[in-house]
Amino acid sequence: MSQYQEKATVIRTEQFSEKNYRLTLDSPDIARSAKAGQFVMIRAGFGKDPLLRRPFSIHQTSTNGQIQIYFKIVGRGTDMLARIKAGDDLSVFGPLGKGFVIHENFPALIVGGGLGIAPMLFLAKSICRLKGDCGNDQIILGGREKVEVEPLVKDFKEFGIKMLLATDDGSYGHHGLVTDILSSLELHNRCTVYTCGPEPMMARVYEICKVRNVACQVSVESVMACGMGACLGCSRPTSKGTYAHVCLNGPVFKAEELVWNS
Ligand SMILES: Cc1cc2nc3c(=O)[nH]c(=O)nc-3n(C[C@H](O)[C@H](O)[C@H](O)COP(=O)(O)OP(=O)(O)OC[C@H]3O[C@@H](n4cnc5c(N)ncnc54)[C@H](O)[C@@H]3O)c2cc1C
Ligand code: FES
Incomplete structure (x- = not known):
């Protein structure tokens, strides 16, 4: 590419x-x-x-x-x-890097927390464009407080995707975590969960997906110097016992490909 x-x-x-x-x-x-x-x-x-x-x-x-x-x-x-x-x-x-793989024939559930909301607007837009109708898809966005979430909501609403919102302090949407909302939802068994946010949040999202047996893609961060595979600065342990370059092999991975400390 x-x-x-x-x-x-x-x-x-x-x-x-x-x-x-x-x-x-x-x-x-x-x-x-x-x-x-x-x-x-x-x-x-x-x-x-x-x-x-x-x-x-x-x-x-x-x-x-x-x-x-x-x-x-x-x-x-x-x-x-x-x-x-x-x-x-x-x-x-x-x-x-490698982006999300969109499974257009099955429902999508996007979970973004804090700065992890950043890539999710592009993803939501891409899913809705590809499917033509995102009536079966949902998005959960959360942050510490209202100012981290509310200014972005208008742009997500443009596509008619169902939105669920949460803040840690209860100043906007559900008082609590995005993962509280995720655990309370019934998930279609062919649904894909796409997530980005703080590591503990993504680890919990993956845990929930594993129990429900649904696919989960994560967008992870690491400290990066070159961004193109030359400095080895962004390596991350994989579940196969090897290391992946977040900049080349990611930043989006299938959640099961990585090691999670939960
Ligand atoms: C693939 C990828 C996508 C990203 N997307 C976004 C985004 O959309 N919006 C956004 O705000 N940030 C994003 N980040 C994080 C962003 O790159 C860092 O916040 C930025 O590089 C910090 O630069 P700085 O000079 O301000 O901070 P520095 O002075 O370099 O560092 C300040 C503090 O932040 C920590 N830090 C720096 N970079 C990272 C990192 N990558 N992960 C964890 N801690 C870090 C440092 O350890 C230090 O404690 C992304 C990172 C990656 C790898
Ligand atoms: S940032 Fe240099 S190898 Fe990934």
Whole structure:
């Protein structure tokens, strides 16, 4: 699959909370070729400061050649990205990694928690487009508090997919965890659960899927330097006793392919 290094102009910046931001970038080659679950490496600063690119899931693409990333400030690179203004240019490399495999003939259940919501908009859009009707599909989104979830809900609602919402503090939707909601649902035995979020959340989602005997795909994170298989920085143990590169073999895996500490 082709990868591109683009000088992407920032079209729009949105600030959803003190630390949560969304950037819309003009990146036509990546927008055209990306699949849901893939990511881009972005050089957050100018010149060599900071040196390494940072990985971000592709939040959504549009037919007019734009991509979005949704991120939280956690350190220097993301802090620099949050200061970017419309009209600035960023160096973007991608699309990278393996995305979700969509099983179009069976119901989909998407579970996104915290920053794990980021790749799920692109996935929900792709599933609904492929099927033409996502009346049998559902999505569960959760976060610590309302500001982590509510600003994104409008975009998900565009496709008519059934949404269930949760916050840890009860400020929006169910008071509790996305996994509480998941455990309470009846799952079609041919359903696929697609999930991204904090590791303990994904481990619990997989546990629930295993007991119910339904397929589960996970999008995992790791610290990454190169994003393309050259530095070995992103290796993760697999259930076969080997190591996978999250950047090349993932970030999306069948949950049973990985080792989980629950
Ligand atoms: C495939 C992939 C997709 C990602 N998608 C998104 C996304 O859509 N939105 C988003 O906000 N973030 C995403 N991340 C995480 C994002 O890349 C990091 O938050 C970012 O690189 C931090 O850069 P920084 O310079 O701000 O922080 P740094 O100064 O580099 O680090 C700050 C702190 O964050 C920790 N950290 C840095 N990177 C990671 C990581 N990958 N996993 C866990 N802890 C980390 C560091 O250990 C340190 O404690 C993704 C990561 C991967 C691997
Ligand atoms: S990030 Fe370098 S090998 Fe994966």
